[in-house]
Amino acid sequence: MARITASVYTSHVPAIGAAMDLGKTHEDYWKPLFAGYDFSKQWMKDNKPDVIFLVYNDHATAFSLDMIPTFAIGTAAEYKPADEGYGARPVPVVKGHPELASHIAQSVIQQDFDLTIVNKMDVDHGLTVPLSLMCGEKDPVKDAWPCPVIPFAVNVVQYPVPSGQRCFNLGQAIRKAIESYDEDINVHIWGTGGMSHQLQGARAGLINREWDNNWLDLMINDPVACANVPHIDYVREAGSEGIELVMWLIARGAMADVNNGKVTGPAPKLTHRFYHVPASNTAVGHAILENA
C-alpha cells in the first residue's frame, strides 16, 4: 500500500529561483534565507520519497484566462519548466507519475471533488522553486530531480479561490486515494505558496510576521481551527497574495492525525520550522511534518 510519510510546506517566491539560477545564494541578502533550508536539503537526502505530490498554484503561465480550473491534477509523463517572460529556469524537466496521478484523480473525483485532469502543461516557479529549495541546485541536463512529481495546481489567482475548509477536506480525500494504491511506495505531500505578501496597489509590500507565525502554529497544532479561517482574514492580515496559504491546508489535511474532518490521532512530528523576511516582496515560511 502506498503511504504518506511526511508533508513539506514552503513559500515559492520567484526571486528565490532567480537567486539560485544566477549564483547569488551567498550574497548577504540571500544567505539567511538559504541557511533555513540547509537542514531540509539533508533531510530530503535522508528521507527520499518515491513520489512528491506537489500542491502549488500556476501564476498565469499554463492557465491564462481561457481556462481557470479550481483544482487541476497533472497526469502527464513529464512537465517542462515554463518561460514566464524571462526565459525558462535552467532546471531539470519534471518527471511525472501518470499511474499514481490517474489513480488519485479517479479516487478523488469519486469522493466528490471535481478535479480537472491535465495531460499537457508547463510548470512555473510555483512548482520548481520548492523543488530547488528542498533539493538544491540541479543542472538542467546532467542532473534530475530525486523522484517523480505529481503537480496539483490550485486557482488562487481569480477570486473566489477555494476556501481553507475545502482545501483541508480535499487533503483528506487525497490521502484516502494514495492509501488505496496497491504499490508499496512512500509519498510526500507538499503545500506551497505564501506567507504574507501583497504584490499590488498602495498596500504592496505588506508583511505580517505576527499573523504568519500564529497561523503557522494553528496550521501545525490545530488544523481544524486553521481550516476555518475565512478568506477575508488572509487578505486583510496577510495581503492579497497571502491567500496562497490555503494550499498548505491540502497537505495538512492529508496527514495521518486527521480523519473525517477531526483530529483523531497523535500529532505529526514537527521536524523543522523556519521563517524569514524578506525574499523580494514576501515573507518566507517553511515547515516539515512527519507522520508518527
Next chain:
Amino acid sequence: MALDKPYKDVPGTIIFDAEQSRKGYWLNQFCMSLMKAENRTRFKANERAYLDEWAMTEEQKKAVLARDLNWCMRTGGNIYFLAKIGATDGLSFQQMAGSMTGMTEEEYRNMMLKGGRSAEGNRYIGEDGDAQEKNQPQGAGKKG
C-alpha cells in the same frame, strides 16, 4: 441578490474577482502573449500597433503605454498577467510592486529589508496607515 464581497473595504487593494476578470479579459490575454519571445520583440518595436491588435479598451491601452500598473489593475488587469509587461521591460517583481506605491526602488527595497509594510492602519479603508488613499503617493513620489 448581491454577491458577498467583504474585500471591498481593504485599502490600496483591488481583488481580482470574476467582475474584474471580465473587464480585464483582453488586457490580460494581451499580457499572456508576451510570454513568447517573438511577441515581446514585436511589442517593443511598435507598442501602439501591437496593442491595436487586441480588443482592449482605449483606456487599457493608455494604461499599458503609461506603464501605470495601478491604472491597469483598475481596468481589470491582474498582477500575475501584468508582470509579463514588466518582464518584457526587464523589471523584477520587486520593481513592479514598488512602482505602485510611489516609492523609489531603493525606498521600497529598504522597507522590505526592515520587515515590510505594517498591517497597522492598513486593514480597513478610513484608518490612517501608509496605504490609505489620503496618504498617497508614498516616499519620493509625494514630492512630485
